[in-house]
Amino acid sequence: MALKKFSFNVEEKDKQARLGLIKTHRGNISTPAFMPVGTQATIKGTFIDDIIKTGSEIILSNTYHLMIRPGVDRIESSGGLHHFMNCKLPILTDSGGFQVMSLSKLNKIDEEKGAIFNSHIDGKKFILSPEESIRIQKSLNSDIVMVMDECPKKSNDYKKINKSMDLSMYWAERSKKAFGNNPHKGIFGIIQGGLFKDLRIKSLEHLVNIEFNGYAVGGLAVGESQNEMFKVLDDITYLMPSNKPRYLMGVGTPSDILGAVKRGIDMFDCVLPTRSGRTGLAFTWNGRINIRNSKYQQDNEPLDINTKNFSLNKYSKNYLNHLFNTNEMLGSMLLTLHNINFYQELMRAIRENIKNGTFQQFHDKYINKL
Numbered sequence: 001m002a003l004k005k006f007s008f009n010v011e012e013k014d015k016q017a018r019l020g021l022i023k024t025h026r027g028n029i030s031t032p033a034f035m036p037v038g039t040q041a042t043i044k045g046t047f048i049d050d051i052i053k054t055g056s057e058i059i060l061s062n063t064y065h066l067m068i069r070p071g072v073d074r075i076e077s078s079g080g081l082h083h084f085m086n087c088k089l090p091i092l093t094d095s096g097g098f099q100v101m102s103l104s105k106l107n108k109i110d111e112e113k114g115a116i117f118n119s120h121i122d123g124k125k126f127i128l129s130p131e132e133s134i135r136i137q138k139s140l141n142s143d144i145v146m147v148m149d150e151c152p153k154k155s156n157d158y159k160k161i162n163k164s165m166d167l168s169m170y171w172a173e174r175s176k177k178a179f180g181n182n183p184h185k186g187i188f189g190i191i192q193g194g195l196f197k198d199l200r201i202k203s204l205e206h207l208v209n210i211e212f213n214g215y216a217v218g219g220l221a222v223g224e225s226q227n228e229m230f231k232v233l234d235d236i237t238y239l240m241p242s243n244k245p246r247y248l249m250g251v252g253t254p255s256d257i258l259g260a261v262k263r264g265i266d267m268f269d270c271v272l273p274t275r276s277g278r279t280g281l282a283f284t285w286n287g288r289i290n291i292r293n294s295k296y297q298q299d300n301e302p303l304d305i306n307t308k309n310f311s312l313n314k315y316s317k318n319y320l321n322h323l324f325n326t327n328e329m330l331g332s333m334l335l336t337l338h339n340i341n342f343y344q345e346l347m348r349a350i351r352e353n354i355k356n357g358t359f360q361q362f363h364d365k366y367i368n369k370l
Contacts, residue, residue: 006143015360030351033266034269040061044274048085050337068126095137105123111170114130114132133148145188147172147188149171215240220249230259245267261363282303
């Protein structure tokens with residue numbers, strides 16, 4: 001049976017907000033979509049079957065972490081990342097560029113060789129070039145591959161950001177060439193340029209000339225304000241190809257997502273729902289709840305009485321408070337699943353309101369509440 005080609009269509013619009021469908025040979029992805037993060041071939045504290053039950057249609061995994069542990073050869077020998085982690089959903093892998101900058105002991109950025117760094121785990125030396133990043137992602141057999149880029153820290157130094165952006169564009173060309181011709185998978189370019197409008201536009205135009213299956217906005221969620229992030233999107237989304245998915249990397253809070261959807265973004269990923277779940281912070285339709293707070297010791301109501309996908313609402317805030325204050329792992333597991341489920345409820349509501357032409361009202365109701 002012939003594999004389905006990678007494709008994307010916008011089905012409805014409500015001003016700039018877009019309702020779309022990404023088709024892959026592993027399954028379809030309704031957009032706007034949120035991708036739970038499975039950094040090390042697992043979404044911490046959850047079963048993949050439960051992730052699927054939340055309505056998640058794609059997950060993200062991480063080139064940098066997997067190349068260090070357990071190593072790409074070990075995963076490839078098991079049949080690829082889907083077999084290794086028993087996941088039937090499509091998987092997007094990031095290129096590793098962000099983690100090289102944020103986690104490793106970076107020795108050098110070499111225009112030709114790539115990033116030369118030491119592992120944050122054991123100090124072992126690695127060289128990650130654009131070609132090597134793509135080779136690893138192809139060996140993992142992910143469904144959407146990201147180009148190798150340099151992701152600098154937030155800076156007002158125009159020359160520094162310009163130089164970094166130029167390097168990312170050179171690496172994007174090499175990444176696309178290394179990817180080759182594979183109509184059944186997607187490869188996304190990554191727009192860089194910091195907070196500078198002209199550099200963002202220059203980066204986007206360069207990537208469009210190379211031609212990718214989708215376009216990501218990188219270099220955000222690195223310390224800028226929400227207003228600064230939204231301004232970057234305002235500067236470029238109207239210039240992004242309308243027939244390709246738009247992905248805002250590493251974002252974010254529910255209000256970040258609402259504001260970005262309003263500006264035409266289709267895809268999101270963030271560790272926030274899982275990391276927050278492990279530390280006792282729950283996202284709900286009535287706002288955030290820090291379940292460790294002593295006021296919940298006498299609260300026998302559930303986090304969300306309307307949760308339908310799971311029987312999560314049979315656990316009281318009183319009980320969850322107890323689990324966290326005694327460091328019981330069940331607390332982290334329940335809140336992690338609750339948060340991912342909430343995020344997918346949010347995405348479904350966003351899609352429904354775009355379809356109904358009521359997204360702006362929905363946005364205005366929740367932008368300052370969630």
